[in-house]
Amino acid sequence: MDSRSRRDILKLSSIVIMAGLAGCTSQREPTSDAINQEQKTRIEELEALVKSKDKQIEELHREDSISEFSTDIIERAETMARDARNATVTVGGEGGSGGTGWILDANKGYVVTNSHVVIDNNSFSIQTFDGDSSSATRIGYYEDMIPDVALLQMDLEGIQELPIGDRSNLTKDDPLVTIGHPGTIGNWIMTLGRHKEYDEVFDTLYSTVPTSRGNSGGPLLTLEGNVVGVVSGSRLANDSEDDFSKSDVLYTQLPERDKLTTSAPVETLLESVDEWT
CATH class of the missing domain: 1.10.287 (Helix Hairpins)
Structure with missing residues (x-):
């Protein structure tokens, strides 16, 4: 079955x-206590x-959702992600804007996120997994969002940072994890997927790690807990060419096309940080 x-x-x-x-x-009166x-x-x-x-x-x-992964991979991913949540933060701006961030340098209070998360504000509120909060200022970003990375600085002490990995060590279908704050689901949500490819032309990593609005700026992690990318958005998968025109189905929910999550490589982020600091 x-x-x-x-x-x-x-x-x-x-x-x-x-x-x-x-x-x-039943609404009938009981006959006794x-x-x-x-x-x-x-x-x-x-x-x-x-x-x-x-x-x-x-x-x-x-x-059903994780059956493509072995028990060993799932357990490793869960253990790693639970620890990495301590270095992943919420980033909030004025007017309800915000996304995900993660600690690059604990001593300097550097927080990484996306340019599109911080483009409309100069100062932000930060909250850690443990519930500590701080204000943060924008150190660097790109107005054209190319690449879609940004750097904030806060003054919290005793925070945990994430180790940096190497994008070039990835091979197709390697398991990858992200942690983020998809608003319709909640905060510090851990998701598991696979690396698909690195697009050299657009300097972008593509993966099947599930993300949604609010995941922007989150870390893309290997099972070892090393950051290899900064989650930025999504695009339709190459094989998502289904045409539902003239369908006889009466939909109660529109069918979703397969999407790949896009991330800026961590090497690109580090180059930007060197430029800003």
Whole structure:
């Protein structure tokens, strides 16, 4: 039995349980305190069972999303990312603008993010995973967002920085991780994908690491925890040429085209930092 069919069965069982709950919450007057307590106990048992089934469904969804990776890779990625979260921050500007940042140099308080995150402001609010906050000033960025990297400076002490890797050591399909703040999901979200290619013409790394609005500026990490890129956005994958014209399907949600996440190589970032500091 595949995971999808198991998930469907779990959903069905949850519906049956909910039906049982509905039966237990009848508006008829109880005949005694004992019966009333028995109904209350039964309702609590069924509610606990529904929560258990829902948890199993979530776990199966998770299995579907990461099934292409071995258990060893998943465990290594999770362990590394949980540690790297301590060096990943939220970057907030005026008017609701913001994104993700990460600590490049703890002693100097250098925070890396994207130019498009900081282009409209000079000062920013920073928050760490532990909940510490600080103001930060813009040290350098590019108005044309080429490359889409920027540098801030804050004055927090006792912060953790991320080690720098080497883009040239990447090979196709190497596992990669990012940590970011996709606003519709939450903050410090860890995602796992694969390296696809380095585009020398556009000086861009392409990967399948899932990202969304708010991930901008986040670190692209190897399983060893080394930064190889700065997440900047996405583009359609080369094979995303599906044409849904004249489809007979009545969509309740538009189909999504496959996208690749774009990142500026860490070497390009370091060259910019040398220019600004």
